[in-house]
Amino acid sequence: MAHEGNQSTERPGGGIGGGIGRALGVVRRQPRALYGFTLLVSALTALLGCAIVGGGFAAAWDTFEGVREYADRSIANEDSYVAYADGGLEPLVRVGFVVLPVLLVLGLLVVTVLHTAYAVGDSHATRDGGPLTVREVWRRTRRRFPAALAVNALTGLAVGAVVMAGLVLFILVDGNKVPGVETTPLGETASWQYTLVGWVLPIAIWCLGPLLHSRLALATAETVVERRSPFVALYRSWVLTRRARWRTLGLGTLGMVAAVLVFWLARYAAAPLNHPVGLGMLWLSDDNVWMTGVLVKILPTAVALLLLPPVVMPLVCAVFARLHGELRADEESTTSAAPV
Numbered sequence: 111m112a113h114e115g116n117q118s119t120e121r122p123g124g125g126i127g128g129g130i131g132r133a134l135g136v137v138r139r140q141p142r143a144l145y146g147f148t149l150l151v152s153a154l155t156a157l158l159g160c161a162i163v164g165g166g167f168a169a170a171w172d173t174f175e176g177v178r179e180y181a182d183r184s185i186a187n188e189d190s191y192v193a194y195a196d197g198g199l200e201p202l203v204r205v206g207f208v209v210l211p212v213l214l215v216l217g218l219l220v221v222t223v224l225h226t227a228y229a230v231g232d233s234h235a236t237r238d239g240g241p242l243t244v245r246e247v248w249r250r251t252r253r254r255f256p257a258a259l260a261v262n263a264l265t266g267l268a269v270g271a272v273v274m275a276g277l278v279l280f281i282l283v284d285g286n287k288v289p290g291v292e293t294t295p296l297g298e299t300a301s302w303q304y305t306l307v308g309w310v311l312p313i314a315i316w317c318l319g320p321l322l323h324s325r326l327a328l329a330t331a332e333t334v335v336e337r338r339s340p341f342v343a344l345y346r347s348w349v350l351t352r353r354a355r356w357r358t359l360g361l362g363t364l365g366m367v368a369a370v371l372v373f374w375l376a377r378y379a380a381a382p383l384n385h386p387v388g389l390g391m392l393w394l395s396d397d398n399v400w401m402t403g404v405l406v407k408i409l410p411t412a413v414a415l416l417l418l419p420p421v422v423m424p425l426v427c428a429v430f431a432r433l434h435g436e437l438r439a440d441e442e443s444t445t446s447a448a449p450v
Contacts, residue, residue: 130361130425132432139235143242145424147227147251150244152420155220159416162216163408166209167401173201174401181400218262220419222330226251226258228427229331229434236435254333260340261329268326269319276315283308324362325351331434350437361433365426372422376414384409 184190230250234242282288283304291307294300300308326347333343351358384406391402 130364130429132436140231140242143244143247144228144231144428146244147247148224148420148424151220151223151227152416155216155419156416158216159213159412162209162212163412166205167405169208170202170205171395171401173205174395174398174404177400178398217415218266219259221423222259222262223251223255224419224423224427225262225330225430226255226334228424228431229334230254232331232428232431232435233335254337257333257338257340257343258330261333261343264340264344265323265326265329269323272319272322273316276312279315280308280312283312320362320366321359324359325355327351327358327362327430328434328437331431335434336438347434350434350441353440354433354437358433361429365422365429368425369418369422372418373414376417376421377410380410380413383413 227247230247231242279288283291284293286293288307291303292301293308294304326344328350329340329343329347332338332346332350333340336343336346338346387409388402388406391405392398395401
């Protein structure tokens with residue numbers, strides 16, 4: 111099997127804190143190449159994300175105009191009205207069903223290219239290679255990007271299936287579709303069947319999502335460094351993390367907590383942007399408060415999501431790339447030390 115380079119045979123140690131320190135050490139060796147590449151990817155992501163959302167508003171422009179005309183007509187006739195009635199909601203939902211999957215694909219591409227780049231950088235640093243350039247990082251990333259994309263898509267489908275299973279069970283129980291389990295009447299105490307099947311079991315299923323992701327998180331580095339096929343890389347990630355389940359889960363949980371924390375802080379910090387951006391949309395849409403209201407509602411979330419690649423992804427990608435190198439080295443040293 112072809113290798114990107116020989117991994118260090120030093121056994122990992124130091125726990126979660128040590129793993130983060132070593133991962134950041136890899137980034138410090140190639141700060142311009144890796145973080146410069148991250149900034150370029152983040153800038154391109156912001157441009158494409160804004161273009162996709164802008165395209166969605168452009169596609170729904172006539173619908174928003176119809177909603178405004180309906181509301182103005184009802185107000186002029188002193189009639190009561192319901193927001194987005196008179197057929198105004200369905201076209202917006204159709205636009206949303208197009209925009210949301212496109213944004214998810216964009217997110218998948220960003221996650222894949224960054225994980226691939228940091229796996230390349232970690233492999234290069236482990237071999238004590240010289241300084242990389244952004245161009246060289248992209249050249250090496252591009253060669254293994256299709257396989258890495260397949261790995262991340264399969265991982266996302268697996269984790270998404272677990273999350274969806276818990277959600278479907280919750281919806282079925284809440285809709286009285288599970289035999290023997292009835293929803294709790296208003297003002298009464300929940301039965302043990304409803305508590306167990308409607309809450310405990312879905313939460314337990316959802317908890318399997320992060321666990322599954324942590325076991326498959328090394329597959330990108332495996333397919334990049336070891337040139338494995340996507341399915342073999344997923345299997346190898348499962349094997350490598352078998353003896354480091356808690357360490358891998360701890361690092362993954364720490365990354366998830368960091369992402370959630372940055373996301374919520376960024377949403378709060380982006381709230382003051384609502385006023386100037388809202389005024390701009392009012393001017394652009396000729397005072398269409400419906401369109402402006404939608405933009406103001408999604409703006410903090412959009413800004414927070416765009417800040418995740420440059421703020422959180424370097425840490426997450428570097429940690430899993432370094433963890434892969436350490437577990438591969440540990441496996442090789444164990445194999446070589448085994449009696450013949």
